[in-house]
Amino acid sequence: MNVAGKSPVAGIPFFPRMNFDNVSPELDFALRFARQAADVAFQVEQDMFSTLTKSDRSPVTTADFAIQALAGRLIHETFPADVLVAEESAAMIKDGKAPASLDEITKVLARIWPDTTSEKIFDWVDRGTGVPGDRFWTLDPIDGTKGFIRGDQYATALALVVKGQVQLGVLTCPRLAIDSGKATVVKTGEGSVLVACRGQGAWSAPLKNRSGFAPLAVSSSCQPKDAVLVRSYEDSHTNTDHLDRLVEVLGIRSEPVRMDSQAKYAVVAAGTADLLLRFRSTNREYDAAKIWDHAAGALIVEEAGGCVTDLHGQPLDFSVGRTLARNEGLLASNRHLHGVVLAGLRAISGPADNADKHG
Ligand code: AMP
Numbered sequence: 198m199n200v201a202g203k204s205p206v207a208g209i210p211f212f213p214r215m216n217f218d219n220v221s222p223e224l225d226f227a228l229r230f231a232r233q234a235a236d237v238a239f240q241v242e243q244d245m246f247s248t249l250t251k252s253d254r255s256p257v258t259t260a261d262f263a264i265q266a267l268a269g270r271l272i273h274e275t276f277p278a279d280v281l282v283a284e285e286s287a288a289m290i291k292d293g294k295a296p297a298s299l300d301e302i303t304k305v306l307a308r309i310w311p312d313t314t315s316e317k318i319f320d321w322v323d324r325g326t327g328v329p330g331d332r333f334w335t336l337d338p339i340d341g342t343k344g345f346i347r348g349d350q351y352a353t354a355l356a357l358v359v360k361g362q363v364q365l366g367v368l369t370c371p372r373l374a375i376d377s378g379k380a381t382v383v384k385t386g387e388g389s390v391l392v393a394c395r396g397q398g399a400w401s402a403p404l405k406n407r408s409g410f411a412p413l414a415v416s417s418s419c420q421p422k423d424a425v426l427v428r429s430y431e432d433s434h435t436n437t438d439h440l441d442r443l444v445e446v447l448g449i450r451s452e453p454v455r456m457d458s459q460a461k462y463a464v465v466a467a468g469t470a471d472l473l474l475r476f477r478s479t480n481r482e483y484d485a486a487k488i489w490d491h492a493a494g495a496l497i498v499e500e501a502g503g504c505v506t507d508l509h510g511q512p513l514d515f516s517v518g519r520t521l522a523r524n525e526g527l528l529a530s531n532r533h534l535h536g537v538v539l540a541g542l543r544a545i546s547g548p549a550d551n552a553d554k555h556g
């Protein structure tokens with residue numbers, strides 16, 4: 198692992214030490230934000246829990262808005278020239294139809310900034326409606342909101358994209374502990390923060406411990422039949438027919454593990470799972486994948502030694518706006534299994550799939 202020398206990206210030095218004492222402003226910021234975001238999510242989970250339903254029928258909670266507001270304010274203060282491209286907008290809490298939610302968001306943010314007002318919240322949240330350009334941050338405040346509500350996995354995902362390339366990715370997985378290269382499900386707050394900088398490896402630490410970063414490494418498994426595959430928890434977020442066929446073609450013996458959010462990338466980066474597959478959803482309301490659903494997790498898997506492409510083996514293209522419009526589906530692997538899975542995908546892709554690909 199390369200821990201010395203100059204970064205290929207201005208402003209993001211190699212990690213000089215594993216305790217991350219002396220790091221770039223961007224990494225320092227991302228790590229501080231990750232822990233604050235985990236605190237906000239934890240507080241929402243303990244004290245308050247209004248859930249609204251977005252126009253695409255997906256849920257959004259107090260934590261989604263509060264964490265996006267946190268990022269909107271902090272990025273503006275720390276890197277005033279930087280753009281934030283994030284999942285939520287303030288429209289739903291602005292129209293007065295969700296007073297309980299707005300009260301809760303105000304309460305949670307007032308613990309950090311006592312002068313928090315509704316107007317300020319709208320402003321901070323809407324700083325996340327930036328247009329992706331040469332350099333921007335992308336955020337999913339609560340990735341896997343359904344998992345967050347259900348008591349399963351969720352993550353806060355923040356990444357820095359420079360000239361179309363993800364340079365820095367940070368994930369908090371409050372319900373996933375990573376210890377000695379093994380990821381395990383834990384109760385909220387006992388989970389982990391994961392970070393990667395391009396060319397410099399991927400690392401994780403317990404959320405409760407500032408200094409204990411350990412390197413992440415993917416598994417060395419190369420037999421498809423023994424592979425552990427992770428998939429979305431929700432059937433409607435993927436295509437279960439295609440998954441079943443692929444599992445059969447590859448001879449994978451164990452049941453795919455269902456998991457919400459970019460915690461899926463975390464378990465691949467930690468070597469606990471070998472494959473992550475995402476097929477285009479059967480739910481037509483979701484067209485292309487959103488960049489904030491993949492940027493941080495993909496870099497973390499790659500920097501842990503893995504490989505991430507779309508289902509045709511093409512690199513993910515983060516240079517075309519808010520979505521991965523040039524990519525269809527997603528495969529993250531420990532690298533050793535990548536080729537054989539792409540071949541399996543070609544084998545299951547018949548005329549019927551090609552017909553519904555762009556349908
Ligand atoms: P997952 O954790 O794999 O279920 O993915 C959850 C993330 O994917 C959410 O943050 C949503 O932004 C996004 N999402 C939700 N539903 C869909 C869908 N039907 N197709 C694609 N992405 C979706």
Ligand code: MG
Pocket residue numbers: 337339340341489490
């Ligand atoms: Mg998401």
